[in-house]
Amino acid sequence: EAGVAQSPRYKIIEKRQSVAFWCNPISGHATLYWYQQILGQGPKLLIQFQNNGVVDDSQLPKDRFSAERLKGVDSTLKIQPAKLEDSAVYLCASRELRTSGGYYSYNEQFFGPGTRLTVL
Amino acid sequence: GQNIDQPTEMTATEGAIVQINCTYQTSGFNGLFWYQQHAGEAPTFLSYNVLDGLEEKGRFSSFLSRSKGYSYLLLKELQMKDSASYLCAVYSNTGKLIFGQGTTLQVKP
Numbered sequence: 001e002a003g004v005a006q007s008p009r010y011k012i013i014e015k016r017q018s019v020a021f022w023c024n025p026i027s028g029h030a031t032l033y034w035y036q037q038i039l040g041q042g043p044k045l046l047i048q049f050q051n052n053g054v055v056d057d058s059q060l061p062k063d064r065f066s067a068e069r070l071k072g073v074d075s076t077l078k079i080q081p082a083k084l085e086d087s088a089v090y091l092c093a094s095r096e097l098r099t100s101g102g103y104y105s106y107n108e109q110f111f112g113p114g115t116r117l118t119v120l
Numbered sequence: 121g122q123n124i125d126q127p128t129e130m131t132a133t134e135g136a137i138v139q140i141n142c143t144y145q146t147s148g149f150n151g152l153f154w155y156q157q158h159a160g161e162a163p164t165f166l167s168y169n170v171l172d173g174l175e176e177k178g179r180f181s182s183f184l185s186r187s188k189g190y191s192y193l194l195l196k197e198l199q200m201k202d203s204a205s206y207l208c209a210v211y212s213n214t215g216k217l218i219f220g221q222g223t224t225l226q227v228k229p
Contacts, residue, residue, distance in 0.1 A: 041221050041222070042209070042219030042221050056216055109165075109217060111162035113161065114161075
């Protein structure tokens with residue numbers, strides 16, 4: 001089974017420039033997540049999609065970050081304009097939507113390799 | 121508020137046993153995950169606890185006490201390849217996975 005794919009793996013830009021990241025989740029996984037992981041910290045959720053709808057974007061800096069998942073499969077995350085503090089690894093994860101007895105189960109998320117962004 | 125605490129760094133010797141603790145305070149609780157993350161790589165799933173007690177999986181075990189808001193990951197027969205960051209993460213009642221800062225484990229010969 002193919003894992004979560006992300007591109008590019010590395011990106012270096014100057015502040016105030018724009019950048020976009022792409023993610024293709026595991027086939028059949030309805031839930032997709034974008035995380036930001038700053039060096040030395042755990043991943044922080046930016047946005048969660050269920051199919052092509054947004055479930056949670058409460059921690060997404062909406063003045064500069066945007067994300068979409070138009071067809072409910074792959075997704076893009078954009079930063080425009082970038083700031084120095086956006087330097088981080090951007091992780092995409094997906095999860096299969098399982099139900100048990102009518103309730104959603106909290107099964108594990110599978111992570112992609114991440115995109116390491118450096119803003120100069 | 122929501123808070124997950126883990127030690128920042130730990131060091132252990134090859135062949136030994138190490139216990140990595142995690143305490144949490146979150147809005148609701150729907151299970152606790154442990155992930156392993158090697159430098160420059162994605163986190164990979166290790167274990168999931170939703171009920172109190174110990175879950176054993178080979179050299180790795182994970183324990184949960186919901187009443188104490190406490191979990192630990194136990195690694196036995198340490199190998200050099202176990203040098204990595206270990207992330208504790210809790211599913212809150214909003215379905216959001218909240219991560220701790222991670223514990224960097226260094227295994228020495």
